[in-house]
Amino acid sequence: MIPSHVTIIMDGNGRWARKQGEERLFGHSNGVESVRACTEYAVEKGIRYLSLFAFSEENWNRPEAEVSGLMSLMLKSVMDERETFAKNDIRFMVIGNREHIAPELLSKIEMVENETINNKRLTLIIMLSYSGKWDIQRAAELYAKDYAAGCAKDFESYLATAGIPDPDLLIRTSGEQRISNYMLWQTAYTEFYFTETLWPDFRKADFEIALKSYESRDRRYGLIK
Numbered sequence: 001m002i003p004s005h006v007t008i009i010m011d012g013n014g015r016w017a018r019k020q021g022e023e024r025l026f027g028h029s030n031g032v033e034s035v036r037a038c039t040e041y042a043v044e045k046g047i048r049y050l051s052l053f054a055f056s057e058e059n060w061n062r063p064e065a066e067v068s069g070l071m072s073l074m075l076k077s078v079m080d081e082r083e084t085f086a087k088n089d090i091r092f093m094v095i096g097n098r099e100h101i102a103p104e105l106l107s108k109i110e111m112v113e114n115e116t117i118n119n120k121r122l123t124l125i126i127m128l129s130y131s132g133k134w135d136i137q138r139a140a141e142l143y144a145k146d147y148a149a150g151c152a153k154d155f156e157s158y159l160a161t162a163g164i165p166d167p168d169l170l171i172r173t174s175g176e177q178r179i180s181n182y183m184l185w186q187t188a189y190t191e192f193y194f195t196e197t198l199w200p201d202f203r204k205a206d207f208e209i210a211l212k213s214y215e216s217r218d219r220r221y222g223l224i225k
């Protein structure tokens with residue numbers, strides 16, 4: 001079975017750059033090529049949702065030069081990919097704490113989100129300025145308000161990912177085997193796949209291996225099968 005929602009913690013750009021004797025940003029810009037390859041592959045395979053952890057709330061505490069380099073790269077990529085989104089019927093979305101995103105980048109993000117809002121083939125979600133604890137805390141505050149007003153809905157509908165099915169498969173590159181404050185609520189029954197491959201090296205062949213591994217899993221959700 002092809003997973004409906006694949007999420008990827010794109011890790012290892014800095015180490016990849018260091019191995020080539022280059023600056024960390026060189027790793028990030030090569031990582032963009034992997035994003036392109038994986039998006040293409042997701043479209044080919046009929047995956048409906050591809051979410052990519054691009055920048056965590058904690059990542060804001062990295063040196064200013066790296067943060068601003070990453071944000072410039074983000075802005076450039078969003079603008080560069082517009083044609084691909086139109087051609088491949090891709091809906092583009094950003095999920096995360098928008099209060100921390102610079103207005104210039106945010107306005108471009110919103111423009112492309114609106115431009116692609118009716119696209120149906122694949123929803124590409126960039127998790128930017130996102131953290132799982134932020135998401136749950138914010139949802140709890142919104143829930144509490146509605147609860148007090150007597151109109152509380154299902155808790156999940158307050159999460160930043162409302163309307164998007166929980167990930168079926170989570171891939172993390174670079175050999176780290178941790179969740180790093182990513183989708184804490186949403187990964188309750190997600191299958192995990194870890195690979196030593198660094199993100200800039202992760203391309204279609206690696207994605208295919210991850211999907212093969214997913215196919216062999218037996219998802220029981222606490223039941224007996």
Ligand code: IPE
Pocket residue numbers: 010011012013014015016054055056059070174
């Ligand atoms: C992942 O690569 C990208 C971001 C977190 C923005 P890293 O920058 O974490 O690379 P490593 O883990 O230091 O190699």
Ligand code: IPE
Pocket residue numbers: 009010011012053054055056059176178180
């Ligand atoms: C997680 O990677 C965040 C992203 C890939 C965007 P980090 O490199 O920030 O995570 P840690 O610090 O190794 O846990």
Ligand code: MG
Pocket residue numbers: 011012013
């Ligand atoms: Mg890292």
